[in-house]
Amino acid sequence: MASLTVENYLKAILQLAAATNSEWISTGQLATSLSVAPGTVTSMLKTLSESGLAAYKPYEGVCLTKAGRTLALRVLRRHRLLELFLVKTLSLTWDQVHAEAENMEHSVSDMLIERIDEYLGRPETDPHGDPIPSADGLMRGNATAAVPLSTCQALSKVRIVRVLNQQPDFLRYLSETGLEPGATALVELNSMEGGLISAKVGRKTVSLGHQAAEQLLVETVPQ
């Protein structure tokens, strides 16, 4: 029903809102995120508003309605299930699946998504640790108390649960060093002054800048 374009706008609004902890998103943020001219966004926001998918206040920004949020979550669900499916069945790597899912998310039926969900055993997170919205339109898994690796003290034992920066280069670097969701690491050093953090992963010790370590969400593991 909703066009590919509308789906992309709604998903972008949802994700920007999540990333910035604020319901309202500005025209400019959307334009940047979608690589589109600001005027283009303005006109699309009017369209979304007219179709009841978003509330638009000129010069203030946009906010999803119930219906818009539901649709956005459905697209996000398709996206994340597809990512996991491609990793599981075809061994694509986690740095490849995003681009692939970005296109496919608009062209698979609900029936197919249900089959994929079933096949994967109703997973809760995608390959990047991002939560998969449930079939009934809820965003799950925001309960877990994950914190950025950059905030972890030396000697704490942690498990990586989510990666926020999903640039392919960064993801490949993480794969090389073993810092993937599910892996556990022992923090050996966290130096404010040096701006870096070292952790033992497997038998190797890897060091990351704070900037990078902020992008890794971990949960602490009882020793």
Added chain:
Amino acid sequence: MASLTVENYLKAILQLAAATNSEWISTGQLATSLSVAPGTVTSMLKTLSESGLAAYKPYEGVCLTKAGRTLALRVLRRHRLLELFLVKTLSLTWDQVHAEAENMEHSVSDMLIERIDEYLGRPETDPHGDPIPSADGLMRGNATAAVPLSTCQALSKVRIVRVLNQQPDFLRYLSETGLEPGATALVELNSMEGGLISAKVGRKTVSLGHQAAEQLLVETVPQ
């Protein structure tokens, strides 16, 4: 590069040409096949012609160029590999996969298709027995001497290799009766006058009208 619409037109031209054994396809045929107004087709044919994908002669019709044929075959390859992949991994039925692949065929990368091809073991035919164009742009498998079931004499033993009519209802009927590609059948009766043909499939005998039997391509099996 080529839009979804262009891909659909090219694929339709290719398949109409195959179905009618003639390079040239009329505006009207395309309009029917794509469920679009004739005038719409005319203007798209000019576009295809300008981009070097097809040769268009007003009032005569259209014919794919080398480039157009290559692109059409790539789309068809994606379509058929996707169909088989969905059947194999998610147990979709052969009457469901066409609709699904019709949309997905435009949104999967060459890399993904290569992975699927590898995963499936470089298959030569899709779930309907249609040949899968090769990665280097050739239509394979036109060598086999398959004939319509309707032409088979009584007492001949045949293997079903391809189904031409792919209406979901028809396909489901075939599944019920076991007349799927790969299955063998023993022709018990082929009556011109009665206009029907009976064959033993497994332990059951099934009868088909000639119209339906024409849609089943078979190869004879040495007794």
Added chain:
DNA sequence: CAAATAGTTTTGACTGGTCAAAAAAACGAG
């Protein structure tokens, strides 16, 4: 062969999505 019919192209219009550049509004120092 001419008239009727069938098929095709043209015309004019519309929608959805986009951009560049001009105009307007909001913001933030001083």
Added chain:
DNA sequence: CTCGTTTTTTTGACCAGTCAAAACTATTTG
């Protein structure tokens, strides 16, 4: 507050894809 900067909206234009209906060709058929 007021001027200059940033952000947003408006304007006018464009492209792809589509339709309905009129105009035109081609093909039948009497």
